[in-house]
Amino acid sequence: MHPSSNTNLFLFTLCICSLCPCLASVYHTTLLQESAQFHADVAMKASLLALLLPAVSARSVNLAGDQQRPITNDEAVLATYHIELSPGNTRWVTENEKWALRREGINFFDITDHPDFGATLNAVIAAGPPKKKVVFPKKPAYQDIVKPLLANLSKSHLEKNLEKFTSFHTRYYKSDWGRQSSEWLLGKVQETIKEAGAEKYVTAKHFKHPWGQNSIIATIPGKTNQTVVIGAHQDSINLFLPSVLAAPGADDDGSGTVTILEALRVILQSKDIVKGKHPNTLEFHWYSAEEGGLLGSQAIFSAYEKDRRDVKAMLQQDMTGFITRTIEAGLPESVGVIVDFVDPNLTEFIKKIITEYCNIPFVETKCGYACSDHASASKAGYPSAFVIESAFEHSDNHIHTTNDLIKYLSFDHMIQHVKLTLAFAYELAFADFPALEKGK
Ligand SMILES: *[C@@H]1O[C@H](CO)[C@@H](O)[C@H](O)[C@H]1NC(C)=O
Ligand SMILES: *[C@@H]1O[C@H](CO)[C@@H](O)[C@H](O)[C@H]1NC(C)=O
Ligand SMILES: *[C@@H]1O[C@H](CO)[C@@H](O)[C@H](O)[C@H]1NC(C)=O
Numbered sequence: 001m002h003p004s005s006n007t008n009l010f011l012f013t014l015c016i017c018s019l020c021p022c023l024a025s026v027y028h029t030t031l032l033q034e035s036a037q038f039h040a041d042v043a044m045k046a047s048l049l050a051l052l053l054p055a056v057s058a059r060s061v062n063l064a065g066d067q068q069r070p071i072t073n074d075e076a077v078l079a080t081y082h083i084e085l086s087p088g089n090t091r092w093v094t095e096n097e098k099w100a101l102r103r104e105g106i107n108f109f110d111i112t113d114h115p116d117f118g119a120t121l122n123a124v125i126a127a128g129p130p131k132k133k134v135v136f137p138k139k140p141a142y143q144d145i146v147k148p149l150l151a152n153l154s155k156s157h158l159e160k161n162l163e164k165f166t167s168f169h170t171r172y173y174k175s176d177w178g179r180q181s182s183e184w185l186l187g188k189v190q191e192t193i194k195e196a197g198a199e200k201y202v203t204a205k206h207f208k209h210p211w212g213q214n215s216i217i218a219t220i221p222g223k224t225n226q227t228v229v230i231g232a233h234q235d236s237i238n239l240f241l242p243s244v245l246a247a248p249g250a251d252d253d254g255s256g257t258v259t260i261l262e263a264l265r266v267i268l269q270s271k272d273i274v275k276g277k278h279p280n281t282l283e284f285h286w287y288s289a290e291e292g293g294l295l296g297s298q299a300i301f302s303a304y305e306k307d308r309r310d311v312k313a314m315l316q317q318d319m320t321g322f323i324t325r326t327i328e329a330g331l332p333e334s335v336g337v338i339v340d341f342v343d344p345n346l347t348e349f350i351k352k353i354i355t356e357y358c359n360i361p362f363v364e365t366k367c368g369y370a371c372s373d374h375a376s377a378s379k380a381g382y383p384s385a386f387v388i389e390s391a392f393e394h395s396d397n398h399i400h401t402t403n404d405l406i407k408y409l410s411f412d413h414m415i416q417h418v419k420l421t422l423a424f425a426y427e428l429a430f431a432d433f434p435a436l437e438k439g440k
Contacts, residue, residue: 078094078095078096079092079093079094079097080092080094080095080112081093081094081095081098081110081112081293082110082111082112082115083098083101083108083109083110083111083112083293084108084109084111084370085106085107085108085369085370086369087369090111098110098292098293099239099240099242102237102239102291102400103239103240103400107367107368107369107370107371108293108369108370109293109294109298109370109375109376109379110292110293110294110295110298111293111298113295113298113299114298114299114302117298117301117302117305117376117379117380118305118379118380118381131381132437133345133437134312134313134343134345134346134383134433134437135345135433135436135437135439136313136345136346136348136349136428136431136436137349137427137428137431137436139352139356140352140353140356140357140423140427141427141430142426142427142430143356145270145426146357146422146423146426146427147357149266149267149269149270149422149426150266150357150419150422150423152266152269153262153266153415153418153419153422154262155411155412155414155415157258157261157262157265158258158259158262158411158414158415158418159406159411161188161257161258161261161262162250162254162255162258162406162409163406164184164188165181165184165185165254165257165258166248166249166250166254166405166406168180168181168184169246169247170236170237170238170242170245170246170247170248170249171213171234171235171236171247171249172235172236172237172238172242172243172247172291173209173211173212173213173235173237173288173289173291173292173295173296174211174212174213174242174243174292175212175213175242175243176212178212178213178235178288179212179213179214181213181234182206182213182214182215182216182234182286182288185216185234185257185286186204186205186206186214186216188261189204189216189218189261189264189284189286190204192261192264192265192268193218193268195265196265196268196269196274197274198220198268198274201220201221201274201275201276202218202219202220202221202268202274203218203219204216204217204218204219205217207296207299207300209288209289209295209296209299211288211289211292211295213234213235213288213289213296214288215234215285215286215287215288215296215297215299215300216234216285216286217283217284217285217300218264218283218284218285219281219282219283220267220268220273220274220276220278220281220282220283220429221276221281222276222277222278222279222280222281222282222429223276223277223278223279223280224279224280224281225281225309225310226279226280226281226310226312226433227280227281227282227283227309227310227311227312228280228281228282228283228311228312228313228314228425228428228429229283229284229285229311229313229314229315229377229382230260230263230264230282230283230284230285230314230315230317230421230424230425231260231284231285231286231287231297231314231315231316231317231373231374231377232253232256232257232259232260232285232286232287232316232317232318233253233256233257233286233287233288233289233290233291233296233297233318233372233373234253234257234286234287234288235249235253235287235288235289235290235291235292235296236248236249236252236253236254236291236404237249237291237292237400238400238401238402239400239401240401245402246402247400247401247402247404248402248404248405248406249399249404250321250404250405250406250408250409251319251320251321251322251389251396251398251399251404251408251409252318252319252396252399252400252404253290253317253318253319255317255319255320255321255322255389255409255414255417256316256317256318256319256320256417257286258414259317259320259414259417259418259421260284260286260317260421261284262418263284263418263421263422263425264284266418266422267282267422267425267426270426273426273429278429278430279429279430279431279432279433280312280428280429280430280431280433282425282429285297285300285373287300287373290318290372290373291400293370294370294372294373294375294376296373297373297375297376297377298376298379300376301376301377301379301380301382302376302380304380304382305380305381311377311380311382312382312383312428312431312433313343313346313382313383313384313385313428314374314377314378314382314383314384314385315346315350315374315384315385315386315387315421315424316372316373316374316377316384316385316386316387317387317417317421318372318373318386318388319388319389319395319396319399320387320388320389320413320414320417321389321396321408321409321410321411321413321414322389322390322395322396322408322409322410322413323389323390323410323413324408325390325394325395325396325397326390326391326394329394331363331391331394332360332361333360333390333413334360334361334362334363334390334391335354335358335360335361335362335363335387335388335389335390335416335417335420336362336363336364336365336387336388336389336390336391336392336395337350337351337354337362337363337364337365337385337387338365338366338367338371338385338386338387338388338392339364339365339366340366340367340368341368341369341370341371341375341378342374342378342384342385342386343378343383343384343385345383346383346384346385347385350385350387350420350424353420353423353424353427354387354420356423357419357420357423358416358419358420359416360413360416362387363390363391365388365390365391365392365393366392367386367388367392371386372386374386387417387420389413389417396408
C-alpha cells in the first residue's frame with residue numbers, strides 16, 4: 001500500500017543504527033533489547049521522519065472530512081489508517097499507533113481500504129427475506145474414510161515445512177522477505193498438489209495485494225459452488241520494529257500455515273476428493289497481512305461478498321503448537337475452541353469433530369473482536385469459527401518478537417489440529433447443505 005514509505009523507513013532506521021552503536025546492537029538481538037524505551041526512542045524519530053515522506057501524507061486528505069475526533073495538524077499527517085476496534089467503533093491512527101495497540105493486545109480491522117465491507121450483506125438483509133441460515137450436520141458421518149486418512153499425517157512434513165518457513169528473516173507483509181516467503185509457500189502448495197497427482201483438478205494461485213506479499217488460495221472443486229474454507233495467516237510481525245527486526249513467527253502463524261498444508265496434503269490422498277465427487281468446493285487460504293488488521297482476509301472476503309459467493313463455513317487455524325503454559329498450570333493439553341464472535345452452530349459442530357477425531361479434549365475460550373481472519377469471513381456474513389492451541393490465557397507468550405521459535409512448540413499438538421482440520425474439511429465437503437437446511 002505504501003511500499004515507498006516503508007522502504008524509506010527501513011533505510012532510515014538502518015541509518016540510525018549505523019550512527020549509534022547502542023542502537024545498532026539491537027538489530028542482532030534478543031527479546032530483552034526490544035524494550036519499550038528503545039522502541040519509543042526509535043518510533044519517535046521514525047515518526048518525525050515519516051512527516052517528510054511523500055507517500056504518507058497522501059492519505060491525510062481523507063482526514064479532512066473525518067468527524068470521529070478532533071485531530072491536530074501533526075496527527076492529521078500521520079494518521080493514515082482507519083481502524084475498527086469493535087462494531088461501529090472506529091478511529092484514525094498512525095502506523096506506530098497500530099503497533100502500540102497490538103502490543104497492548106488490542107485487535108482491530110484496518111478498514112482503510114474496505115470502508116463498505118459488510119454493506120452488500122446489510123443491503124440484502126434490509127431488502128429481502130432473511131438470508132437462509134446454514135445448518136450443519138448433527139454429527140460426524142465419515143469416520144470409515146477419515147480415520148484411515150488420519151493415520152497418514154506426518155510430523156516430519158510439519159517440521160520440515162516450518163523450519164523452512166521460519167528461516168525467512170521476517171514474513172512482514174510489506175517486506176521483501178514477506179514477498180519471498182509467499183512465493184515459497186505457493187510453490188510448496190503447488191508441489192503438494194502435484195505430488196498427489198491432482199494438478200488436473202486442484203489449483204493454487206496467488207490472490208494479489210498491492211503491499212507485496214500475496215495471499216494464496218488452493219481450490220478443490222466439488223460438484224457445486226457451495227464452498228467450505230480452511231484458513232491460516234502466512235505473515236509474521238515483530239511488533240517492536242516490523243521493517244527491521246526478525247520475526248520467525250513459528251507459532252504465529254507458521255504453525256497454522258503448516259497445519260492446514262498438511263491437512264491439504266493428506267486429504268488429497270482421497271481419490272474421491274481429488275476427482276471432485278464431493279458436493280461442496282473446498283478452499284485452503286493462506287492470508288497475507290493478518291497482523292496489519294486482517295488486510296488479506298478482508299480483501300478476499302469482501303471480493304467474495306461482492307461476487308455473492310456461497311460460503312457455507314470457514315475455519316481459521318492461528319497458533320496450533322504451544323502447550324507449555326497449559327501444562328505448567330497443571331491443566332490437560334486441550335484444543336482451544338473460541339466461542340466469542342463466531343458462529344455458535346458451526347462451533348458446536350467443531351466440538352463434535354474434536355471429540356470424534358482428536359486424542360485430546362477441547363476447552364472453550366475467548367479472544368475478543370477481530371482477533372484473527374475468521375472475523376473477515378464473519379463480516380461478509382459467512383459462518384466462521386476459530387480453534388487455537390489452548391485456552392487463550394495460556395497461549396504462546398513469545399509471539400510478535402524474535403523469540404517466536406520452533407523450540408517452544410509441540411508437533412504432537414499440531415498433529416491434533418491437523419486431525420481436526422482434515423476431518424472438518426472432509427465431513428463438510430460431503431455435507432448435503434440443501435437437505436440440512438430443509439431439516440433432513
Ligand atoms: C497412506 O500413505 C501411503 C503411502 O505413503 C499410501 O500407500 C496409503 O494408501 C495411504 N493411506 C490412505 C488411507 O490414503
Ligand atoms: C460456479 O461458479 C462459476 C463462476 O461463477 C460458474 O461459471 C459455474 O457455472 C458455477 N458452477 C456451478 C456448478 O454452479
Ligand atoms: C443455530 O441453530 C438453531 C437450531 O438448532 C437455530 O434456531 C439458530 O437460528 C441457529 N443460529 C444461527 C446463528 O445460525
